Structures are given as C-alpha cells and as structure tokens.
Amino acid sequence: MASEFEIDWQDAVPPLVLALDVGSTASRGMVFDAHGRPVGRRAKVAHGFTVAPDGTSELDPDQVVEELREIIDTLTTALDGRPVAGVALDTFASSLVAVDRQGAALTPCYTYADSRCGHHVDSLREEVSEEEIQQRTGTRVHSSYWPARLRWLAAERPEVVDAAALYLSLGDYVLRSLTGAVATGTSSAAWTGMVDRHTADWSPEVVALAGIRLDQLPPVHHLDQPLEISAERAGELARTWPELAEARWFAAVADGFAANVGLGAHDETTIGASCATSGALRVLIRDLPDELPAGLWCYRVSHDRALLGGALNDVGRALAWADAALATGAATGAATGAASQPAYDVATDALTDALRSEPQESTPLVLPFFTGERSTGWASHARAVVTGLGEGSSPVEVYRGVAEGIALAYARIESELRVAAPQSQQLVCGGRVSTDRPELLQMMADAMQAPVTPVTIKRSTLRGCALLALETLAPGVERARPPHGETLTPDPQRRRHYAHRLDRFERVYEALFRS
Numbered sequence: 001m002a003s004e005f006e007i008d009w010q011d012a013v014p015p016l017v018l019a020l021d022v023g024s025t026a027s028r029g030m031v032f033d034a035h036g037r038p039v040g041r042r043a044k045v046a047h048g049f050t051v052a053p054d055g056t057s058e059l060d061p062d063q064v065v066e067e068l069r070e071i072i073d074t075l076t077t078a079l080d081g082r083p084v085a086g087v088a089l090d091t092f093a094s095s096l097v098a099v100d101r102q103g104a105a106l107t108p109c110y111t112y113a114d115s116r117c118g119h120h121v122d123s124l125r126e127e128v129s130e131e132e133i134q135q136r137t138g139t140r141v142h143s144s145y146w147p148a149r150l151r152w153l154a155a156e157r158p159e160v161v162d163a164a165a166l167y168l169s170l171g172d173y174v175l176r177s178l179t180g181a182v183a184t185g186t187s188s189a190a191w192t193g194m195v196d197r198h199t200a201d202w203s204p205e206v207v208a209l210a211g212i213r214l215d216q217l218p219p220v221h222h223l224d225q226p227l228e229i230s231a232e233r234a235g236e237l238a239r240t241w242p243e244l245a246e247a248r249w250f251a252a253v254a255d256g257f258a259a260n261v262g263l264g265a266h267d268e269t270t271i272g273a274s275c276a277t278s279g280a281l282r283v284l285i286r287d288l289p290d291e292l293p294a295g296l297w298c299y300r301v302s303h304d305r306a307l308l309g310g311a312l313n314d315v316g317r318a319l320a321w322a323d324a325a326l327a328t329g330a331a332t333g334a335a336t337g338a339a340s341q342p343a344y345d346v347a348t349d350a351l352t353d354a355l356r357s358e359p360q361e362s363t364p365l366v367l368p369f370f371t372g373e374r375s376t377g378w379a380s381h382a383r384a385v386v387t388g389l390g391e392g393s394s395p396v397e398v399y400r401g402v403a404e405g406i407a408l409a410y411a412r413i414e415s416e417l418r419v420a421a422p423q424s425q426q427l428v429c430g431g432r433v434s435t436d437r438p439e440l441l442q443m444m445a446d447a448m449q450a451p452v453t454p455v456t457i458k459r460s461t462l463r464g465c466a467l468l469a470l471e472t473l474a475p476g477v478e479r480a481r482p483p484h485g486e487t488l489t490p491d492p493q494r495r496r497h498y499a500h501r502l503d504r505f506e507r508v509y510e511a512l513f514r515s
Contacts, residue, residue, distance in 0.1 A: 012039045015085030019466040022091040024277040029071035032466035034474040043074040055115035058108040065177045076243045084247045088469035093191035093254035094144040095170035106160045112144040113371040117152030138197040138298035143380035145193025147210040171252020181227040184218040185251035190299035200300045221251035223302045257301045262464025263430045263455045268423040276431035277316040281413045282309030283421045293416040295376025310375025310413035316433045318368040322402045326395035354396040355439035359497045364388045366405035376412045379513040407443035414448045430455040446494040454485040
C-alpha cells in the first residue's frame with residue numbers, strides 16, 4: 001500500500017465509512033475508504049466544557065447531537081450520492097447522561113474531568129476493597145468512573161434519580177437521539193468502571209454498589225454487532241441522508257481505544273501515546289493479565305481484546321493554562337480556564353529555546369494535576385503544584401517546568417506499563433500537542449528513556465474509529481500504514497536529571513496526595 005493518506009474521491013475504494021469524533025474541544029467528522037484513508041474534506045464544530053472551581057466539568061449533550069447533525073449534513077453533501085456502508089462514532093470516555101423514559105436528558109453530560117463526587121470516592125474506598133474492584137473491572141475507585149458519580153447524583157439531585165429510566169454515556173445518548181437505538185459499545189461501557197473485564201458485560205455487583213439497577217443500563221454491543229434500528233427510524237434516516245440509506249450504524253467506542261488503533265498501535269507490540277487535551281499511554285492486548293498493576297487500568301474493549309494503560313487528565317489543558325497564566329506570548333486565543341484549551345499554536349523564540357535547551361536543576365518542579373489525577377496514584381482531589389519557584393524564575397522557566405511535569409507523568413505510567421506488557425517493542429505518539437509542541441516529545445523520550453515516534457497524520461482518533469467499523473465491513477482489505485516522523489531518541493546525558501526530577505515528583509506527591 002502507498003503511504004499517501006489524503007486522497008480524492010476517484011481514488012477511494014469502497015466500502016466507505018463516515019466517522020464521527022466528539023472530543024474535549026470539538027466534534028469532528030470525516031469519510032474513510034476501505035484502506036482507512038481519509039477522503040475529501042473534514043468537518044468540525046468547536047465546543048468547550050463548562051467548568052467551575054468546585055470541580056464542575058459539563059457539556060450540553062443536545063448541543064453535541066446538533067453538532068453531529070451539522071457535520072453529517074456537511075459530509076453527506078460532499079459525498080454527492082456516493083453510498084456509505086457504515087457510520088462509526090467515538091467520544092471522550094467516562095461520560096454520563098441520565099435520561100427519562102422518552103430519552104430526554106435529565107442532566108448535562110458529566111465529563112471525565114468532573115471531580116465533584118470526590119467525597120463519595122473516599123467513602124467508597126472505605127466501604128469496598130479497591131484492589132478487588134480493580135481486579136474485577138480493570139478500574140480503580142475514582143471520580144471519573146460511574147459508581148462514585150452516581151452516588152453523588154443520588155445525594156445531590158434525588159429528583160433526577162427518581163425520574164431516570166436509563167444512564168448513558170455521551171455516545172449512547174447521541175446515537176439514541178439520531179437512530180432510536182439503545183445500546184452501548186463495549187469500550188464505552190468499560191470506561192464507566194462497571195464492566196467485568198472477564199465477561200465483557202456489566203458487573204451486577206458493581207452496578208448495585210453504584211446504587212442503580214441493571215435494567216437502567218443499555219445492552220453492551222461488541223465491535224461486530226451493529227445497532228438494531230427500527231424500520232421506521234431507518235426510513236427517516238434514509239430520507240434525511242440518502243447516502244446513509246444502506247449504512248450500518250455502530251455503537252459508540254471510547255476515544256482512547258480509537259486513538260490507539262488510528263496510530264497503528266493495534267497489538268501487543270506497540271504502545272500508543274496520546275497527547276491532546278488529556279493524554280494516555282496504552283497497549284492493546286488479547287490475553288488479559290491475571291493481576292493488574294495498581295497504577296493502571298485495563299478496559300475490556302470487545303469480546304476478544306482489552307486496552308491496558310494509564311491516563312492523564314491534563315496535557316494540552318496544562319499547557320493552555322501556562323500560556324494564559326504566564327503570558328509567554330505563545331497563546332493565539334484567550335485561554336482563560338479549561339474551557340478554552342488548547343491555545344498554544346504560535347510560540348515565541350524564547351519559549352521554544354527554553355523547551356529545547358538542556359535541562360536545569362533550577363527549573364521549577366510542577367505536578368500538572370489541574371483537574372485531578374488518574375494514573376498512577378488515582379488522587380482525584382489532587383491539584384497542580386509548583387515547587388522550587390524563586391524570585392528569579394522567569395515565565396518561560398515555569399512553562400518548561402509544566403512541560404517537564406507532563407513528561408514525568410507519562411514516565412510514571414510507562415514504568416508500570418512496560419512491566420505489565422513486556423512484549424511492547426515501540427512507542428508511537430499522536431495528538432495535537434505532539435504536533436504543536438514537538439519539544440514535549442523529546443522530554444518524554446528523555447524522561448522515559450525510551451524512543452518516541454510521532455505519527456504525523458491528523459485526526460488519528462477519527463481514523464481509528466473508522467478502522468474499527470471496517471473490521472466488520474471490509475475484513476479482508478489491507479489497511480494503509482500511517483506516516484511517521486523522525487523517531488526521537490533519549491539523550492543518555494539527561495538520564496540523571498530526569499531520574500532525580502522523578503524522585504522529587506514522587507516525594508512531593510507522597511507528601512501531599514497519598515491518603
């Protein structure tokens with residue numbers, strides 16, 4: 001296969017997939033051919049989370065539905081009558097929307113970054129064995145997962161719980177609104193923290209612990225199980241979008257799963273790193289580990305696969321804060337708070353030089369937990385910390401400290417992941433931050449003491465979403481290989497600096513956040 005990705009309609013090989021992605025900062029869409037190559041134009045509608053100092057992080061789910069309708073309108077118009085064989089959707093994971101019997105939203109979409117259920121995290125950890133929960137579901141007790149969030153909802157909004165017929169992830173809500181089908185993808189379900197990683201279905205014990213019933217959850221659909229859409233709704237869809245008349249719609253998948261596949265990290269040999277608003281290191285496995293490391297999660301993503309890794313709430317979000325708060329001159333927009341990130345498109349020479357320079361012990365140490373910590377310590381109440389800040393510390397030095405802190409956070413995950421997935425031979429990386437701030441990738445390589453290879457295509461998550469649908473629609477077709485940039489290798493002279501910084505990072509963390 002040729003490595004060119006941007007192709008014209010005359011070069012597209014059917015079947016075509018219309019892929020949709022709902023991220024932290026925008027909804028996006030694009031059409032892909034059977035080889036996994038993007039065809040024609042992209043479509044995008046920007047949005048932002050509603051955030052507040054109390055840990056609020058919300059998004060209007062009906063706004064997202066309208067965004068995706070607009071995107072589908074744009075893409076089907078560009079298709080000019082060409083038929084689409086499948087519609088695939090991924091969204092940011094660990095979201096929650098409560099709906100009534102008619103399917104109307106009773107709540108906003110609570111995002112993965114909403115930490116208002118922190119007290120319920122603490123009480124759950126006292127009530128149950130967190131180790132047992134992790135070994136059962138692959139997830140820890142944390143504010144980003146549903147058990148604590150549902151308990152918080154029952155305590156704060158009992159009228160919603162009384163009226164709720166179903167609890168859905170954002171992708172489930174979108175697809176119910178568009179197609180009428182009630183279903184959830186295996187990976188979307190797993191990111192709730194309530195799926196048994198061995199059975200790939202809801203865990204009755206954990207669902208009961210969350211305070212809801214099994215019949216308030218949508219049925220789980222694996223990757224090879226398209227949605228069942230009524231004849232009436234299928235007719236409505238065909239009249240609205242004739243190009244989708246014969247399309248099979250697939251249950252929503254979690255964006256982390258799609259991102260790994262889109263980067264080419266589709267088996268045990270390759271670790272996929274995402275560097276976007278949030279971040280992660282993940283490896284796709286077929287053999288479930290008997291025991292999970294305490295710092296990692298293991299999401300069951302289909303009947304035959306699981307995703308092992310760890311996540312960071314704040315990568316682009318942390319850099320956007322640094323742009324705005326430190327007035328480095330890097331920001332192109334008003335990055336006031338987490339709702340308007342990332343905004344670091346144009347860097348000053350001084351900032352770029354500072355990020356490329358040799359590391360210095362005088363650089364402030366930053367623990368970049370602006371919206372709480374997931375892997376590896378799971379301190380949802382954690383917030384960002386800056387130490388070693390002196391009168392002579394310049395804004396660009398603090399910015400470098402933020403970037404180093406992100407690299408160290410990745411290194412914490414990588415050290416556990418290499419033990420749990422020793423088959424991994426390479427690490428590939430994608431996401432907007434890896435493009436806008438390539439200096440961060442060198443820091444990551446130095447902090448992890450491992451090579452990092454950037455994948456240079458845009459919207460790798462969208463591509464992965466399409467590839468997962470193509471497993472069913474075109475199983476025998478060879479996929480195009482995504483283009484790579486130059487591999488960044490670790491500098492052995494910097495090993496001591498980052499080892500020392502990581503030790504300091506852990507000591508500060510232990511003193512402030514370890515319960």
